[in-house]
Amino acid sequence: MNGSDDSRKLTIEPTPEAATRTAAELVKTILCDGSSEQRHSHIALAGGTTPHGLYQLLAKQSAVTDVPWPNVEVWFGDERDVPHDDVESNYGMAQRTLLDHLPIRPEQVHPMPADKADLSAAAAEYEQSLRQNVPAGPEGMPQLDLILLGMGADGHTASLFPGTDAVDEQDKLVTSYFVPVLGRNRMTFTFPLINAARNVIFLITGSDKAAAAAALLGKGEAPQEEFPAGRVQLSDGTLFVVMDESAARNVH
Ligand code: 6PG
Numbered sequence: 001m002n003g004s005d006d007s008r009k010l011t012i013e014p015t016p017e018a019a020t021r022t023a024a025e026l027v028k029t030i031l032c033d034g035s036s037e038q039r040h041s042h043i044a045l046a047g048g049t050t051p052h053g054l055y056q057l058l059a060k061q062s063a064v065t066d067v068p069w070p071n072v073e074v075w076f077g078d079e080r081d082v083p084h085d086d087v088e089s090n091y092g093m094a095q096r097t098l099l100d101h102l103p104i105r106p107e108q109v110h111p112m113p114a115d116k117a118d119l120s121a122a123a124a125e126y127e128q129s130l131r132q133n134v135p136a137g138p139e140g141m142p143q144l145d146l147i148l149l150g151m152g153a154d155g156h157t158a159s160l161f162p163g164t165d166a167v168d169e170q171d172k173l174v175t176s177y178f179v180p181v182l183g184r185n186r187m188t189f190t191f192p193l194i195n196a197a198r199n200v201i202f203l204i205t206g207s208d209k210a211a212a213a214a215a216l217l218g219k220g221e222a223p224q225e226e227f228p229a230g231r232v233q234l235s236d237g238t239l240f241v242v243m244d245e246s247a248a249r250n251v252h
Pocket of ligand 1 (some may be wrong): 158
């Protein structure tokens with residue numbers, strides 16, 4: 001089942017592999033459309049495990065030449081409070097699966113400093129860097145060309161977890177906080193920054209995501225406000241939701 005209106009396009013693929021291929025094609029199209037010598041495009045990568053396959057696809061020689069990577073700036077939508085060489089690091093994962101295979105210079109990649117002693121100051125610095133480097137959209141906020149997002153079974157996205165103040169943050173564009181359910185600190189984009197993007201791609205696979213996926217699309221029994229991912233409602237961009245059948249089983 002696929003469906004779309006102008007601002008939201010839903011694609012349901014039979015398998016995780018097919019969903020990943022669809023997401024990879026979307027990423028390539030968006031980055032090609034948004035990049036040029038004169039205008040770099042800005043992408044924010046997602047963490048977790050779902051994007052591994054997507055990044056590996058994008059790192060294949062065929063994809064590498066399809067995208068003008070020398071004209072792309074790479075940001076991160078969230079990060080764990082670990083050094084970048086830690087196995088838990090979203091930057092480290094992206095570096096191994098994608099960035100090390102791309103024709104990009106180190107200065108094009110902007111890791112999120114989530115392991116600093118003063119996390120609040122580090123989050124403010126990252127926000128300042130976004131404001132200085134990413135062109136502003138109609139609302140005067142940094143407007144990334146593409147933000148990749150995953151979603152947890154609890155409906156969190158980036159590191160915006162249910163029941164936390166971060167979900168309601170309307171002033172900061174990047175925040176850091178202690179996440180009770182994890183027992184760890186996280187740094188993350190907030191919804192005002194996410195919703196200012198030109199494009200967002202949710203890549204969601206696996207049956208454990210089915211309840212949250214249905215809520216994301218305004219279906220199923222659970223009220224949408226229980227699932228933070230439902231707050232991704234772009235101001236004037238396009239939301240692509242790419243799922244496999246397992247994640248979409250409550251959507252039909
Ligand atoms: C992270 C991610 C997070 C992720 C979801 C889903 O840092 O973990 O940014 O938001 O997208 O937790 O994770 P999986 O892809 O591993 O299911």
